[in-house]
Amino acid sequence: MADDEPELPLSVADRVAAEALVVDVEGFEGPLDLLLNMARTQKVDLRQISVLELARQYLSFVEKAKALRIELAADYLVMAAWLAFLKSRLLLPPDPTEEGPSGEDLAAHLAFQLERLQAMREAAARLMARDRLGKDFFARGIPEGMERVRKVVYTATLLDLMQGYARIRTKDEFRPFVMDRDKVFTMEQALERMRGMIGFAGSWTDISSYMPEGWTEDPVMWRSATAATFAASLQLAKEGRLEMRQAATFAPIELRQKKDAGQGAGQTSGGVLRVAPEAPRREGQD
Amino acid sequence: MQEPEEPAEQTQVADSPGPRDRRPMDSLFAAPPMVEQERMVEAILFASAEPVTIKELGERMPHGCDPAEALAHLRKRYEGRGVQVVRVGDAWAFRTAGDLGYLMQRETVEVRKLSRAAVETLAIIAYHQPVTRAEIEEIRGVAVSRGTVDQLIEMDWIRFGRRRMTPGRPVTFVVTQNFLDHFGLESARDLPGLAELRAAGLLDNRPSPIGGPNEEDDADALEAGEGQSELFED
Amino acid sequence: MQEPEEPAEQTQVADSPGPRDRRPMDSLFAAPPMVEQERMVEAILFASAEPVTIKELGERMPHGCDPAEALAHLRKRYEGRGVQVVRVGDAWAFRTAGDLGYLMQRETVEVRKLSRAAVETLAIIAYHQPVTRAEIEEIRGVAVSRGTVDQLIEMDWIRFGRRRMTPGRPVTFVVTQNFLDHFGLESARDLPGLAELRAAGLLDNRPSPIGGPNEEDDADALEAGEGQSELFED
Numbered sequence: 094m095a096d097d098e099p100e101l102p103l104s105v106a107d108r109v110a111a112e113a114l115v116v117d118v119e120g121f122e123g124p125l126d127l128l129l130n131m132a133r134t135q136k137v138d139l140r141q142i143s144v145l146e147l148a149r150q151y152l153s154f155v156e157k158a159k160a161l162r163i164e165l166a167a168d169y170l171v172m173a174a175w176l177a178f179l180k181s182r183l184l185l186p187p188d189p190t191e192e193g194p195s196g197e198d199l200a201a202h203l204a205f206q207l208e209r210l211q212a213m214r215e216a217a218a219r220l221m222a223r224d225r226l227g228k229d230f231f232a233r234g235i236p237e238g239m240e241r242v243r244k245v246v247y248t249a250t251l252l253d254l255m256q257g258y259a260r261i262r263t264k265d266e267f268r269p270f271v272m273d274r275d276k277v278f279t280m281e282q283a284l285e286r287m288r289g290m291i292g293f294a295g296s297w298t299d300i301s302s303y304m305p306e307g308w309t310e311d312p313v314m315w316r317s318a319t320a321a322t323f324a325a326s327l328q329l330a331k332e333g334r335l336e337m338r339q340a341a342t343f344a345p346i347e348l349r350q351k352k353d354a355g356q357g358a359g360q361t362s363g364g365v366l367r368v369a370p371e372a373p374r375r376e377g378q379d
Numbered sequence: 380m381q382e383p384e385e386p387a388e389q390t391q392v393a394d395s396p397g398p399r400d401r402r403p404m405d406s407l408f409a410a411p412p413m414v415e416q417e418r419m420v421e422a423i424l425f426a427s428a429e430p431v432t433i434k435e436l437g438e439r440m441p442h443g444c445d446p447a448e449a450l451a452h453l454r455k456r457y458e459g460r461g462v463q464v465v466r467v468g469d470a471w472a473f474r475t476a477g478d479l480g481y482l483m484q485r486e487t488v489e490v491r492k493l494s495r496a497a498v499e500t501l502a503i504i505a506y507h508q509p510v511t512r513a514e515i516e517e518i519r520g521v522a523v524s525r526g527t528v529d530q531l532i533e534m535d536w537i538r539f540g541r542r543r544m545t546p547g548r549p550v551t552f553v554v555t556q557n558f559l560d561h562f563g564l565e566s567a568r569d570l571p572g573l574a575e576l577r578a579a580g581l582l583d584n585r586p587s588p589i590g591g592p593n594e595e596d597d598a599d600a601l602e603a604g605e606g607q608s609e610l611f612e613d
Numbered sequence: 614m615q616e617p618e619e620p621a622e623q624t625q626v627a628d629s630p631g632p633r634d635r636r637p638m639d640s641l642f643a644a645p646p647m648v649e650q651e652r653m654v655e656a657i658l659f660a661s662a663e664p665v666t667i668k669e670l671g672e673r674m675p676h677g678c679d680p681a682e683a684l685a686h687l688r689k690r691y692e693g694r695g696v697q698v699v700r701v702g703d704a705w706a707f708r709t710a711g712d713l714g715y716l717m718q719r720e721t722v723e724v725r726k727l728s729r730a731a732v733e734t735l736a737i738i739a740y741h742q743p744v745t746r747a748e749i750e751e752i753r754g755v756a757v758s759r760g761t762v763d764q765l766i767e768m769d770w771i772r773f774g775r776r777r778m779t780p781g782r783p784v785t786f787v788v789t790q791n792f793l794d795h796f797g798l799e800s801a802r803d804l805p806g807l808a809e810l811r812a813a814g815l816l817d818n819r820p821s822p823i824g825g826p827n828e829e830d831d832a833d834a835l836e837a838g839e840g841q842s843e844l845f846e847d
Contacts, residue, residue: 125754194822217736227722229714231426237660249493258502421695422709461655
């Protein structure tokens with residue numbers, strides 16, 4: 094195969110190498126790897142290799158691969174095209190009108206790339222040949238791991254302390270804040286109470302007599318019960334169950350059962366509410 | 380960090396001569412000097428994943444070595460050092476010196492609020508000291524758990540005071556200087572009374588239904604004044 | 614059945630003093646004598662299979678200690694011994710002396726055999742760091758497979774470095790402390806032959822004169838000139 098290269102007589106070794114390359118194209122990691130391998134066949138310092146020679150070698154390799162119908166990856170062909178270009182640059186006398194780097198510059202860079210790749214391979218080999226942890230030297234076999242100690246620090250402020258003390262000494266009054274409901278007499282409660290009582294109120298009675306027992310001493314409770322009772326009275330009057338009257342502003346409010354009460358909703362308009370025109374609600378507000 | 384590298388696959392590294400090849404001494408030659416043997420024992424004990432017996436040392440060291448003697452030298456060398464050669468069963472290993480164990484612990488400190496029971500107990504002791512457990516329980520209205528008292532003692536906020544000269548000679552509790560420091564108090568007498576707390580807006584201002592807790596408190600304070608003086612005697 | 618978050622009372626352990634309590638020196642007092650500090654560093658380094666930084670030493674030793682000085686003493690003490698204090702990046706560790714590796718066959722960790730691509734990629738990262746994937750590819754003249762990088766990352770021999778401030782902000786790779794530890798290197802500066810390679814200009818990322826086979830890397834290559842020199846700045 095190598096003998097159809099008249100202008101470039103190859104030694105036997107070169108031919109063997111070239112053949113090996115063709116057969117073993119899969120064994121190379123890309124064109125640069127292949128070029129480096131070819132460069133080594135020149136048996137000179139990579140800095141002195143003939144890039145022209147290298148380009149020829151590579152191009153003939155690609156030719157042979159084609160002849161053998163070996164599929165070459167695209168980058169092998171890109172490299173071939175680039176090397177063909179480089180070769181022409183190196184062979185032709187430099188054209189002073191042409192822009193861009195000279196053939197020598199390009200060649201020098203390729204030589205640099207090859208040298209650098211070679212250097213990295215040697216560095217890798219040296220690295221892997223070093224004494225290595227777990228093989229040549231060793232770490233502690235029974236590492237004493239860091240023990241995690243969880244330490245809980247308790248803290249309290251003077252305020253905590255004082256409030257704690259106050260809590261004990263005022264146990265009965267100290268409690269979480271909630272809306273105080275125990276001194277509130279609701280309208281529902283008042284309604285319930287009055288519904289039960291109104292049936293017995295045949296004649297006018299003061300509204301205060303409907304106040305729940307025990308709610309008249311404490312002023313807070315008294316206010317709440319009064320308001321609820323008054324509101325409940327209004328509701329019952331609206332329902333037509335009772336009648337209300339007030340003689341004058343601030344005069345006592347009186348209630349009595351509506352005579353025909355109890356006849357249901359149809360009677361709603363029959364409720365009579367007689368009050369003094371001015372500010373009747375004062376009573377309930379307070 | 381070696382673990383992740385060790386996975387199955389085909390393994391053994393091929394890029395250097397087998398370890399045996401570097402063995403400096405052959406069994407045909409004299410045993411290495413004792414200093415060298417000591418180095419060997421040192422390295423083996425260090426790297427081994429478990430304690431190593433004299434017998435195993437012997438098997439691993441070049442022929443003619445005296446692992447027992449080398450070990451004895453090594454033990455001596457590590458005397459008083461940060462790590463020690465210790466015996467584990469009939470084997471030997473390096474261990475951190477006992478007094479440096481605390482270096483091997485990483486503390487995570489978690490700050491928690493003192494429990495309500497502890498705060499209340501502490502408060503009672505502070506306001507009523509010296510006070511017995513029975514008295515604390517009477518004031519709190521619930522039993523005081525042993526854990527609470529232990530915790531406060533451990534925190535160095537309370538300590539035992541004198542025994543009460545009453546039947547059973549019960550032990551009393553008082554607060555410590557550390558307690559005063561922590562709460563920024565000159566003395567336990569400086570603890571504010573309830574009236575002051577209230578005046579400072581630190582307490583709910585609701586009037587108490589039954590009696591005045593304030594007066595009660597004052598009475599305590601009076602009585603406590605004399606008790607607390609004990610704190611400063613000892 | 615109580616909730617585990619039950620009040621402090623029960624959880625508090627009262628029966629053993631906290632580890633700190635055993636610490637012989639308090640920060641209020643002078644630092645322990647240097648001999649003692651040396652013991653501490655010895656114990657900490659011995660205990661850890663991983664290298665420990667000066668900072669970590671300082672954090673674990675009592676206040677006022679000088680871990681760097683203690684370490685220097687310790688290093689000296691172990692010179693020529695079966696185990697050595699070695700530097701790994703900015704951390705320190707005990708490792709068995711290299712010449713005794715043959716005794717440790719039993720401990721040998723089998724390292725996954727790396728492919729040639731992985732070994733070369735690793736070397737390129739080590740010698741050219743921080744280096745982008747494009748630069749690695751330019752040097753090797755072939756694409757770097759994802760698997761290769763993944764494998765090296767998984768072994769914790771390489772990691773991502775800073776992004777390069779060039780168009781596309783490519784990520785860079787650097788070697789790890791674990792890499793240094795594995796190969797017994799004090800720092801990436803101690804890589805074998807680094808100085809010669811630099812002197813020969815082989816670590817320069819020489820830009821390709823236009824039209825090279827790897828034109829797409831030019832942008833990176835130009836700026837990458839700093840290469841390993843960055844290593845010496847920080």
